[in-house]
Amino acid sequence: MPRPALHLAVEIDGDGAHPAAWRRAAHSPGELLTPRRLARVAAAAENAGFTLVTLDDSILPPGDGSAAESGPVGRIGAVERAAFAAASTSVLGVAPVVATTYAEPFHITSQLSTLDHVSAGRAGWVVGTEEDPAAARAWGRPLVEGADAIAREARDGLRVVRDLWDSWEDDAVIRSVATSRYLDRSRLHAIDFTGETYSVKGPSIVPRPPQGRPVVLAPAGLVPAGLADVALVGGATPAEVGEAAAAAGAPLAFAEIEVALDTPGATARERIADLERYTPWDGGRGRLRYSGSAAGLLDLLTELGGHVDGVRLHPLVLDEDLAVLSRLVLPELFARRIAARPLPGTTLRTSLGLPRPLSRFTTDGAATLVREETR
Amino acid sequence: MTRADLDGVPRPDAQLHFGVFVQGVNHWTIWSDPSSGSQIDPATFLRVARTAERGLFDAFFLGDGLRLRESEGGIHELDVAGRPDSITQLSALAAATERIGLVSTSNTTFNEPGDLARRLAGLDLLSGGRAGWNMVTTHNAWTGENFRRGGFLDHADRYRRAEEFLSVARAVWNGWAEGAVAGSTDARSWSVPDAVGRVRTRTDHFDVDLAPTLPRSAQGHPVIFQAGDSGDGRDFAARNADVIFSAHGDDFDDALAFAEDIRRRLRAAGRPEDALRILPGTEIVIGATEKEAEEKARWVRLQQVTPAVALGIASRLWGFDLSGRDADGPLPAEDPVVAAYDGKFGTRQLGETLDTVAEWRAKADANGWSLRETVIELGPQHGHVGTPAGLADTFARFARHGAVDGFNISPYLVPDGLDDIVELLVPELQERGVYRTSYTGTTLREHLGLAPVA
Numbered sequence: 001m002p003r004p005a006l007h008l009a010v011e012i013d014g015d016g017a018h019p020a021a022w023r024r025a026a027h028s029p030g031e032l033l034t035p036r037r038l039a040r041v042a043a044a045a046e047n048a049g050f051t052l053v054t055l056d057d058s059i060l061p062p063g064d065g066s067a068a069e070s071g072p073v074g075r076i077g078a079v080e081r082a083a084f085a086a087a088s089t090s091v092l093g094v095a096p097v098v099a100t101t102y103a104e105p106f107h108i109t110s111q112l113s114t115l116d117h118v119s120a121g122r123a124g125w126v127v128g129t130e131e132d133p134a135a136a137r138a139w140g141r142p143l144v145e146g147a148d149a150i151a152r153e154a155r156d157g158l159r160v161v162r163d164l165w166d167s168w169e170d171d172a173v174i175r176s177v178a179t180s181r182y183l184d185r186s187r188l189h190a191i192d193f194t195g196e197t198y199s200v201k202g203p204s205i206v207p208r209p210p211q212g213r214p215v216v217l218a219p220a221g222l223v224p225a226g227l228a229d230v231a232l233v234g235g236a237t238p239a240e241v242g243e244a245a246a247a248a249g250a251p252l253a254f255a256e257i258e259v260a261l262d263t264p265g266a267t268a269r270e271r272i273a274d275l276e277r278y279t280p281w282d283g284g285r286g287r288l289r290y291s292g293s294a295a296g297l298l299d300l301l302t303e304l305g306g307h308v309d310g311v312r313l314h315p316l317v318l319d320e321d322l323a324v325l326s327r328l329v330l331p332e333l334f335a336r337r338i339a340a341r342p343l344p345g346t347t348l349r350t351s352l353g354l355p356r357p358l359s360r361f362t363t364d365g366a367a368t369l370v371r372e373e374t375r
Numbered sequence: 376m377t378r379a380d381l382d383g384v385p386r387p388d389a390q391l392h393f394g395v396f397v398q399g400v401n402h403w404t405i406w407s408d409p410s411s412g413s414q415i416d417p418a419t420f421l422r423v424a425r426t427a428e429r430g431l432f433d434a435f436f437l438g439d440g441l442r443l444r445e446s447e448g449g450i451h452e453l454d455v456a457g458r459p460d461s462i463t464q465l466s467a468l469a470a471a472t473e474r475i476g477l478v479s480t481s482n483t484t485f486n487e488p489g490d491l492a493r494r495l496a497g498l499d500l501l502s503g504g505r506a507g508w509n510m511v512t513t514h515n516a517w518t519g520e521n522f523r524r525g526g527f528l529d530h531a532d533r534y535r536r537a538e539e540f541l542s543v544a545r546a547v548w549n550g551w552a553e554g555a556v557a558g559s560t561d562a563r564s565w566s567v568p569d570a571v572g573r574v575r576t577r578t579d580h581f582d583v584d585l586a587p588t589l590p591r592s593a594q595g596h597p598v599i600f601q602a603g604d605s606g607d608g609r610d611f612a613a614r615n616a617d618v619i620f621s622a623h624g625d626d627f628d629d630a631l632a633f634a635e636d637i638r639r640r641l642r643a644a645g646r647p648e649d650a651l652r653i654l655p656g657t658e659i660v661i662g663a664t665e666k667e668a669e670e671k672a673r674w675v676r677l678q679q680v681t682p683a684v685a686l687g688i689a690s691r692l693w694g695f696d697l698s699g700r701d702a703d704g705p706l707p708a709e710d711p712v713v714a715a716y717d718g719k720f721g722t723r724q725l726g727e728t729l730d731t732v733a734e735w736r737a738k739a740d741a742n743g744w745s746l747r748e749t750v751i752e753l754g755p756q757h758g759h760v761g762t763p764a765g766l767a768d769t770f771a772r773f774a775r776h777g778a779v780d781g782f783n784i785s786p787y788l789v790p791d792g793l794d795d796i797v798e799l800l801v802p803e804l805q806e807r808g809v810y811r812t813s814y815t816g817t818t819l820r821e822h823l824g825l826a827p828v829a
Contacts, residue, residue, distance in 0.1 A: 030556040033590065035469065035501045058491060061588050068563030073571055074556070076586050080466040081498035087417075087470035103490065106441065106521045110460035117459060118417045118467035124408045138489045138585035142469035173414075174456065183452040188443070201520040203443060203450070205400075207415050207457040215792045 006301065006339040006353055008049070008330065009095075009254060012041050013056035013078075014060060017258050017314035017322065019063055020069045020278040024271065026319040033074050035084060037038065041318060043087035046093060048326035049334060049341040050100065051351050052093025054126050054217070054312060055081050057104075059138045079111045083327035086119035091341075093348035094134070095217060100141040100157030101150055102130055109159065109164040109204050116209035121347030125161075126232075127223060129154055156195040162227070163191040165213045167203030172273025189361040194242040212348045212357045217254070225249025229354055232256055232312060234286035238300070242307030251354060252309040257300075260291040260316035263326040268292050271316060272306030294328035298336075301329075305338050310352075322332050381560050381775070389774040391810050392781030392823055394434040394478070394654060395427045397456025400444060405678040406455050408670055412790045414455050417467065427475055430797030431727040431811050433822040434476035434507060435462035436470065436600075436783065436821075441485055441516045446791030448693055453684050454503065462494050466736055469502035476819030478507030478600060484533055485513065485522045488543035489585045496589040497598045504818035508544075508591050509600040509620070512537045534607050539578040541599070541615055546574040548596035550587030594818035595828025604723065613640035615698040616651060617825050620783055623654025625757045630778035634828060652780040652823050658758030658787055661795045665762060672760040675787050676751045687745040706732075707740050767803035774809055 013019035015032060031037050047054045056062075057078035061070045077365055078096030086094045094115065098108050115320075116123035129150045130136075136143040144153055172187035191202035218228035223230075231248030235241035235255050245253035258281075260268040268291040272281060283289060290300050304311060315321030333339040342351040347358055381387035397420065398404065405411055410452035412419045424435045439461055444451040461479040477498065481491055495708045499506035512533040512692055528536060555570035557563075578585045601612040602620035612619040623633035628685055633655075638648045660675055662668025680688075682702035690697045694712035711728045739749045786792025806808035816822055 022565055025560060026557060029560060029562070029565050030590075033500055033556075035503065038501070058494065059585065059588075061586050072565045073588065074551075074566075074590065075584065076497040076500055079463055080494060083463045083466035084470045084501045087467035102487075104524075105524050106461070107486070113562050114459040114463040117415055118464060120417070125429065134584075138583065139486050140489060140581050140583040146791065168457065175406055180407075180681045181452045182406055182454055183450065185450040185452045188450050198523040198525075199520070200522070201442070204441060205443060205457065208460055294399060306470050342746075363698045 001155075005309060006305045006333070007051050007252070007254065007308060008333070008339050009052045009054060009093075009312040010045055010050050010118070010322070010325070011056060011312060011320060012045060012053045014062055014072055015077070015319070016131070016314050016317040018275045018279070019280050020071055020275040020316045023275065023278065024320060025316045027096065028151070031155045032072060033076060038076075038081055038084060039088045041322070042089050043080040043096075044322050044326060046089045049267060049330045050092065051310075051342045052095055052122075052124055052348060053085065054095045054124070055085075055097060056126075057097040057128065057132060058099065058135065060130075060132060060135055080117060082123070083115055083118055084113065086122060090345075091122070091344050093122045093124055093215070094119055095126050095215065097126040097128040099128035099130045099135075100133060100154045101144050102141045103157075105157045105160035106164065106204075109161045109183060110206050112161065112214050113120055113165060113206035113209045114206065116211055116214045117206070121210035121349070123209065123211065124348055125214050125216050126230065127154055127158055127216060127218040132191075132373065138175065151222060152196060154218075155227070156193075156197070158227050159195075160191065160193050160200050160225050161211060162216075163193060164197055164200075164202055165205040165209060166361055167191055168206075168208040169359045170208055170212070173207060182344070210357065211347050212359070215348050215352060215354065218250075220244055220253070222248075230254055230310070230352070232335065233308070235288060236286075238288070238307055240301050241304065245308045252352060254310040254312050255308045256285070256287040256314065257311050258289040258314045258316070259285050259321060261297065261327075261329075262293050263320050263324055275316070281316075283344065291316075292322055296333075297329055298332055301333060302336070302338055309335050384611055384775045385777050386775050388752045389777070389780075389809060390824070391770055391774050391779075391804060393430065393432040393796075394436050394781070394783040395423060395426075395432055395636055396438065396492050396656060396783050396785045397423055397789060398439050398455075398785055400438065400454065400456050401785075402454035402684055403679050403785060404455045405787055407678060407681075408788060410602070410791055411788055414789065415457055415459065416462075418457075419466060419790045420464060421471055423786070423793060426790075426793045426797055428472055428545070430793065430801045431814060433781070434478050434819060435465075435472075436478040436507075436509060437812050439480035439509075439511060441482060441483060441513065451687070453681075453687050453770060454568060455505055466498050469498065469505070474505070474814045474817065474822075476505045476507050476598065476822060477502050478509055478819075479733070480509040480511055482511050482513055483537040483540040484528055484539075485518065488540045488581060489511060489547065489583050491540075492544035492547035493588060496592070496824045499592035499594070500589060503821070504595075506592070507598040507600055507618070507819055510537055510541065510616075511602070514624060528715070530605075531607065531739065534611050538611065538615065539576075539580050541641070542578075543574065543576050543581055543583055545596070546576065547585070548591060550574055553591075555590055564652070580797065591828075592614060592818075594782050594820040598819050598823065598825065603618055609637060609640055610636070610644070612651065613637060613646065615643045615727075617820075618652045618654055618823065621653065621655045624657045624773075624779055624782055625759065626719060627776075628780055630655060630773060631776060634778050647826060650826070652825070654781050654783045655779055657782045658785050659766065659782075659796055659800070660760045660787070661763060661766065662760075663765060665765065668762060669758050671689065673733040677738055679787065680747060680751045680754065681782040682747055685750040687749050692728065692735075694767055695730070703745045703773065706736055706746050706749060741803045763799040763803045766810075767807055770804065771809045773805045
């Protein structure tokens, strides 16, 4: 029987998708920045059956910085949170946002390779950008200005990171006592990347990640098709989302959906209205939005299953919506075989049905394939 | 030892602080032994960290290095190579350990302070105030080839950059006032108005303007570690660090002289003598008897310095390829060759090399050593060898006379190399009253007995 098609991801940054979500959180505001709270949300997502969580990030404080918003201005780095969450879960994929605009691709590679090692192959990466000029000042680096330049840094950064993941072939560590060699240096490769604005020598300082390459998720259109594993697509209707997915060109496409669900205490409409008293829920990101009953969301996800390979949910308020998703939505998706839980002991790539890539430097590819299949 | 025996001892109540240093890239970790585990599997790091925590260690350290080592025009392939990004690995260990400090070696030349300070602060919060930062500098263009900024910094400039870097990092860590976050979800805003400051810095190396995104941790901010044996390095530590690593921990007189020099520099910097913990790196080999310990140490050296490793070390000293020579034969008769310094690899001068080779030859001749034996005897790694009781006596003396505040131990076997130390040596130290019998604090700063952050 084929595995169900729809993969389930959930964004767990902050207190939820709404800028004022913190006001409906089940904890005091300061608790947001604690390991206990992070572990609790990661456990809730894992127990609900999500395949992966994503964690948004920026060097700038979350929110748009406007006085009217008055939301959280604190955030722990997404890579650090993802590594912590990976160590406190066992089957959940973890995908931090890391922006390529100012960070060093060499460091990004090491961080994500390490995340894949500490999670035994459950790492992903949401390719991000820093568009606000304030980020350049916070980094203390020259401004990268304009959509083209930002896209160039995303493309070059992604290429460098991918090549550095490949720079150690899978069996570069040979531990040959007979020859006294720990490494076979013929299986390590300088990448000699030269782009428009910088060059990187390589190889990586971290051995190849368990997945070969952690799963790369990117907003559709940001990077050349084929460089990402999962395109994140928007649209106002399921049909529009489907068109965007078909045009994305990546192996998989996930629909971005903001969700607000009816809870035992209040309807979705009431909950949104409560938060709108403080800040409007900006619909400018081009994402699908659903508010209403769990049954209605089930219908929407069932319909989307015909258009996309997965969804990334952005809950209005994590503490409220995750509970409903966990009790009413995901179990029914699994029961109807519209979606599946990740299986213990599998990598994120395996959960998503993606092959494990060979290093592009692998010279004896056929031989390596045979070894992998017989493992 | 009774209290009376401690009369006249400068520090009768001294306590030893232990760290474990998982170096990654190095040739002292024996990878060829069947009991040697993966050097990258998370289970390895977890096993070492949990063993150290069982042994009530202060800290678990990871090393850093931003380009794989090369020799003879290719990647150096005899030693352990490849290691995790330290802050990422330690963030995972924060979830799997309770008390032990988690120290990241992170470079000030190829990072930016706003970003790195934030990452370290995140580790500090996720671990409940257990983070440390071992500040290292790099000056060579060779490492710079992996980074956008590229780069070469001369020796003095890299410390200036490090000092400015630390000053920005401290400003980031101190950016939030106490109680900066509202106490309830009904508050006007998530943060208390004006409680979050901005950091605006313009120095020779940095032009930064940012809003810090994290509060202070349970220990204020990460503990600062620094290694560096040059005068500049020692002065840097005396001005800025909470803990200094050194290579002066094998010989009592040498360790004491180093400690006294550091205390002089602390006074000159206007800091109290007890503001800095001195933790030399060391390797510890334990046997049930002195003879057994010596035999084990001999075995360790032979595993670490295989004939190929000996020839590789000699090749780097002589400046040309010696592979294929007989490591069990005499030292090469040729004179060393040293390329003019081009800013790429290191700073060794021809004069230094000639002196080292002359010393090696003299000692090899006098003792009848082969090349391999010379490398074993004169190489940098020595450490301490003995029985648990004998080592405990030695270490208690070092601590009580102010020669060290503890040791940063590099196990020669990973992940099991700490087991002997935790099971056999720690109880002997506890019996002598020179080692804690339980953790008394929760933060790294408390473990080290450092004053709270102002």
